[in-house]
Amino acid sequence: MVVLEAAGLSKHFRARRGFFGGDRGNVRAVDGISFAIESGRTLGVVGESGCGKTTTAKLVLGLEEPTGGSIRFEGQDLHALDAAARRHYRKSVQAVFQDPYASLNPRMRISAIIAEPLTTNERLTAGEVRGHVLRLLDLVGLPNRSADLFPHEFSGGQRQRIAIARALALSPKLVVLDEPVSALDVSIRAQILNLLRDLQAELGLSYLFIAHDLAAVAHMSHAIAVMYLGKIVESGEAQTLARAPKHPYTQALFSAALPSHPEDRREEIVLSGEVPSPLRPPPGCHFHPRCPHAMARCGKQAPALDDVDGRLVACHLYGASTAAAAA
């Protein structure tokens, strides 16, 4: 069952240049992307910084309004929801952010931080709230006495556990994980990722897992979407995509990740140049200036996202897109 579905989702920011606001450009942070998250499964979104991952997360969380396209939650368009349904959506979708030092209010006790979603959305007695808080602390593997402490008394990994406990307070269906382990020590990362996986198995959660760390995404996700300059260039089942990436960008990303065995030999693809400015993306395929396989048509025609060997790829190398582009 599909929990959340995005169709042609876009977010364009207007950029103002010059004092009188002339020569305005559009930053296409997210440019017509589509994806679906199934119940109890994880969709991983990867890409370099600036590719629109975090904007996607904000759109799903309702922190930003999309400028185009739609998000459907359990089959209903978010835009058309009434107040009650909107509240239901708010309760069903929670988030864990990157920086565990910025995501907990330094002036609140842990019990108040974890209980905030509960007390805001439901009428509960103090005793019931306390019970919930202790159960949630237990769920993320923190001792009961944590409840009465302040955030500064915890390490980064512990804080991230607290953030997860808070995200789970309302028993959400979908949790948006925006780089949940990027700010943590390497030694802590695996613990948090395993905790997240255990919680998914136990509670049937769906995750939208956003990261730039391919190993983490491959470890966590059932499906993966690779983004480049606001567009999805390749998406499909995690296993297929990780074993045999098709899009030259995906290939380069996976070749840059460390192999699981130090003696593994494989072809290394080094990309030249930087990510172009999203204000002036290159014409045609956004990736063509850095692509080792660029052809003449890549600079003229944007490739469509088409089915290639059981996953979607947007690249002219795989001829199927010719028909779509001509139409």
Next chain:
Amino acid sequence: MSLQTEAVGLPSRFDIIRIEGFPLLPVLILGGIAFVAIFANVLAPYDPEIGSLAARFRPPAWQVGGSGEHLLGTDHLGRDVLSRLIFGARVSMVVGFTAVIVAGVIGTGLGIVSGFLGGWVDQVIMRITDTWLALPALTFAIFLTAIVGPSEMNIVIILGAVYWTRYARVIRGEVLSLKEREFVKLAIVAGCSKRTIMARHILPNVLNSAIVLGTLMLGVVIVTEAALSFLGVGVPPPKPAWGLMLADGKKGMMVGYWWLTVLPGVCIMLMVLSANLIGDWLRVKLDPQLRQL
């Protein structure tokens, strides 16, 4: 060996005033003034508002012609200077603290609303603040007293109305950075209303800055109160305010009645200096971000 003794070393001259940075002397002075203000009734030897014309211009006790009856002498109406200074401390304290609190509440409130809501609300509040800041504070205060008339209560309100802008500016800046923090985003995701977020997440996190700013403003407010009283638009006589005592005594300066001006002047100076030193220390201690202020 000599290295070690030097490291632990003799205290430098500043350490006598500030043990490990703590402004001991200023705290003692301000604390002393506060103590005197609270227990003015008990401590003052005479009624500060009633004097005897027979005992006019008595010099302090240690000067020729002085007596133990009036330790710090008497003024042109024969009122005891010591008693007036003691009750004057009460006026300065009450006006200073309440005005700082009034300004702080107005300024912090508007700063939070302005910074958090943004958009046209922010534009309106900030343009008003700009206009306010463009007016010279003292002139503006005199103008306002001329309209509502001088009284202790009015002075407090006027000083609050004149000085809230500084809070509004600083607090708004803090809020702008605070509202991009992830815990505020998460509060939105959790479904908190804007009012809840401002009260629960923003206010407690700007309180430090507001308190630091308040200590620094205390000196400014006390000087302004003294200046208004000196100019005759502050605390109305015969209430003993230090600024008023200065004004009353200034004619006697040239004929040698120095105690009528020097003593209240020293009191004002000590109080403002102490407030500023404590404020400086608190600023560095609580809020490194405010250091450049």
